[in-house]
Amino acid sequence: MFYCDxxxxxxxxxxxxxxxxxxxxxxxxxxxxxxxxxxKHYDECDRAGCGSNIYxxxxxxxxxxxxxxxxxxxPYTHSAAFETSSSRxxxxxxxxxxxxxxxxxxxxxxxxxxxxxxxxxxxKSMTLIFSQWGGKRNDMxxxxxxx
Numbered sequence: 782m783f784y785c786d787x788x789x790x791x792x793x794x795x796x797x798x799x800x801x802x803x804x805x806x807x808x809x810x811x812x813x814x815x816x817x818x819x820x821k822h823y824d825e826c827d828r829a830g831c832g833s834n835i836y837x838x839x840x841x842x843x844x845x846x847x848x849x850x851x852x853x854x855x856p857y858t859h860s861a862a863f864e865t866s867s868s869r870x871x872x873x874x875x876x877x878x879x880x881x882x883x884x885x886x887x888x889x890x891x892x893x894x895x896x897x898x899x900x901x902x903x904x905k906s907m908t909l910i911f912s913q914w915g916g917k918r919n920d921m922x923x924x925x926x927x928x
Contacts, residue, residue: 784910787813787826794823796902799832800861804915805845805853806928807836810861810876810889812899831890835876836927838887843878844928850885851878861889863903870897 785795797813811832815823835842843851851857857880864873873896874889890896915921 787815787830788828789826794826796823796826796899796907797830798899798903798907799830801859802924803835804921804925806843806925807834808843808859809834809924810874812874812890812896814895814898814902831892831895833887833889833891834924834927835878835885835887836925839885840928842885842887850883851880855880865900866897869900871900871903872896 784791785793787794787797794815796815797811799809799811799813802809802811809832811830813827813830815826839850841849843849843853843857845854846852857878860877860879862873862875862877863871864875866872872893875886876889877884877886
């Protein structure tokens with residue numbers, strides 16, 4: 782109840798910042814912006830968002846194998862840094878994965894205008910939510926179909 786996101790889950794649209802959507806094979810980080818609100822409600826949001834999938838950056842960056850930079854069968858750390866420009870607009874979302882002496886870094890969304898548009902949402906009214914979800918293998922191919 783009272784949950785919203787860019788895909789209208791819960792029946793209402795709202796801006797969304799997916800910091801980590803992943804499993805042991807890959808992860809995606811995706812900002813989703815919306816149209817200008819009509820009063821207190823959004824009519825439409827960018828359902829696909831402007832995301833990046835770590836597998837597209839390097840297919841050996843993270844996976845359940847000791848040959849990968851980050852072996853997801855063992856503990857690792859993920860940090861997300863929200864970088865701003867001199868005009869205090871969001872200019873980058875840097876993801877860093879570390880495990881022992883190994884690390885891998887990549888940026889989410891290479892569209893500077895898209896990121897700048899996310900600034901207002903991130904600085905005002907977003908709520909941090911942690912959740913675990915998924916479905917049958919075919920339901921999750923948007924995330925890990927390439928693996």
